Amino acid sequence: MEQSKKNKRKIFNDPVLGFISISDDLLFDLLEHPYFQRLKRISQTGLSNYVYPGSTHTRFLHALGSTHLMQLALQVLKDKGVIISKEEERAVVTAILLHDIGHGPFSHALESTLMEGMHHEKVSITFMNLLNKEFNGELQLAIDIFLDQYPRKFFHQLISGQIDLDRLDYLRRDSFFTGVSEGNVNSERIITMMNVVNDELVIEAKGIYSIEKYLTSRLFMYWQVYFHKTSMTAEFYLIEALKRAKLLTKKGVDLPASGILKYFLNKSDYSNLTVEDINKFAQLDDSDILSALKIWQNHEDKILSILSKVIIQRNLPYSRITSQPISASELKKLQKKAADFYQVEDGSYFVHQNKLSIIAYEDEKDPIRLVLKNGTVIELQDMDNQVFIKDLKRKISRYHFCIPRGLESL
Structure with a gap:
């Protein structure tokens, strides 16, 4: 014993x-x-x-x-x-x-x-x-x-x-x-x-x-x-790959994956979080995702395949962070170009814009005393000898944008 x-x-x-x-x-x-x-x-x-x-x-x-x-x-x-x-x-x-x-x-x-x-x-x-x-x-x-x-x-x-x-x-x-x-x-x-x-x-x-x-x-x-624009782009494509996998699963496609990952690909309603959900989640980690992505690189669904290859092979698209966003109409045009470029039905998986914001010091929510x-x-902001606090209270916003290489100049 x-x-x-x-x-x-x-x-x-x-x-x-x-x-x-x-x-x-x-x-x-x-x-x-x-x-x-x-x-x-x-x-x-x-x-x-x-x-x-x-x-x-x-x-x-x-x-x-x-x-x-x-x-x-x-x-x-x-x-x-x-x-x-x-x-x-x-x-x-x-x-x-x-x-x-x-x-x-x-x-x-x-x-x-x-x-x-x-x-x-x-x-x-x-x-x-x-x-x-x-x-x-x-x-x-x-x-x-x-x-x-x-x-x-x-x-x-x-x-x-x-x-x-x-x-x-x-x-x-x-x-x-x-x-x-x-x-x-x-x-x-x-x-x-x-x-x-x-x-x-x-x-x-x-x-x-x-x-x-x-x-x-x-x-x-x-x-x-x-x-960082590059890691954020990689994470966006990771999210899109899982979203695509969930959509395909919902349509009845049996994707190769670990049994634990399949549980979450098949389920979408977590309004009532169960003990089974949590115990399954406790068995899920990075390796389940990476193993699936490696296999999905060769899947017949072109969107899933491209997204998986981008992550596993680190063949990342063009990305930038700017102070001004592109318009919603322009974003849709670029997504359409991406769909034509890859010859798929939906280019929104590949062209993305996201607002990034950070406030270093939130004095109204939780002031440092x-x-x-x-x-x-x-x-803190009321101290006479503080140096940067007034600047640190200001909200800074930027816009992250990514698009497949070759389309960035369009």
């Missing part, structure tokens, strides 16, 4: 943050759970590796890193006299560990495509509820904190806010693996500046420039990595 594991104290060697310790039995059991292990097979940054070859890190690594930063933050707050019970500490660390457990293949790239209209946070909370039943209610406080239903607001702010541990990890991690140094934030410095006033998260005023650097780094990462030496709390 196989002996049960007794050592639940583990240390992971993370290339970004160094040694990460797991010293709680519940955390270890959650790490070992198949729901969580799946994240090792989910790309953190979609198809960004089509532009930055080193960007092959996973959601698993990000979840571990966020957990480590949460442990550091809680220790900083306790050292400053913030009373945090063992139950609260375990719950908020559990919540950050599981905050992205609902991501599907290629993370945001295929969100709401495989399970139409389903945001990853809703899937995450569904996973958490199932785990809570499995672990006899031990995750209930973590769920309350995750949903911002716990009265001590700073716990939720550490998970989801303008300076949360999620962002402090993914900016630094994505910067490291892409090699884009502009995104490298000093997460430890920001964490040491954290404090709590009236159960809300604040930053000590002397950390103002670290905060401004963090906000500008996030802005640069969006335009240089997350909104600083605490002065005299204990006064002031919002």
Whole structure:
């Protein structure tokens, strides 16, 4: 008989943050759970590796890193006299560990495509509820904190806010693996500046420039990595390939794919998310999609074949990001040209325009608060010595456009 594991104290060697310790039995059991292990097979940054070859890190690594930063933050707050019970500490660390457990293949790239209209946070909370039943209610406080239903607001702010541990990890991690140094934030410095006033998260005023650097780094990462024209084009074609596959399946075409992927190709109504849906989703990862695309390259449906070849062979179309969009009528003309070019019935699979927008600092939705030496709390934008905040509050919008090569000059 196989002996049960007794050592639940583990240390992971993370290339970004160094040694990460797991010293709680519940955390270890959650790490070992198949729901969580799946994240090792989910790309953190979609198809960004089509532009930055080193960007092959996973959601698993990000979840571990966020957990480590949460442990550091809680220790900083306790050292400053913030009373945090063992139950609260375990719950908020559990919540950050599981905050992205609902991501599907290629993370945001295929969100709401495989399970139409389903945001990853809703899937995450569904996973958490199932785990809570499995672990006899031990995750209930973590769920309350995750949903911002716990009265001590700073716990939720550490998970989801303008300076949360999620962002402090993914900016630094994505910067490291892409090699884009502009995104490298000093997460430890920001964490040491954290404090709590009236159960809300604040930053000590002397950390103002670290905060401004963090906000500008996030802005640069969006335009240089997350909104990169080439990776966005690859992700658009990936989405279109899955949409085409779902349409063909609906028409009765039996596409070659794994049994798990076939389940999602055949189903379209997720208004009532079932336990079967979630358990099937827990078995789905990047490999199911890539394996199918490799096969679909040679499918008799020309649209599916072309889309699959573009992704697998990285034979990407022309793309650009501009400040002004092309008109709807012009877009339709170009889609018609693409249909004629490929001799297919629908060119909208190949010509695409999408609006991209980012606000580095949303002061109205979730203002960052600083605490002065005299204990006064002031919002970041009201500080006299801030440098970039007024510019960072401005919404920046651009338009991503892609079209098959050879048609871009038409």
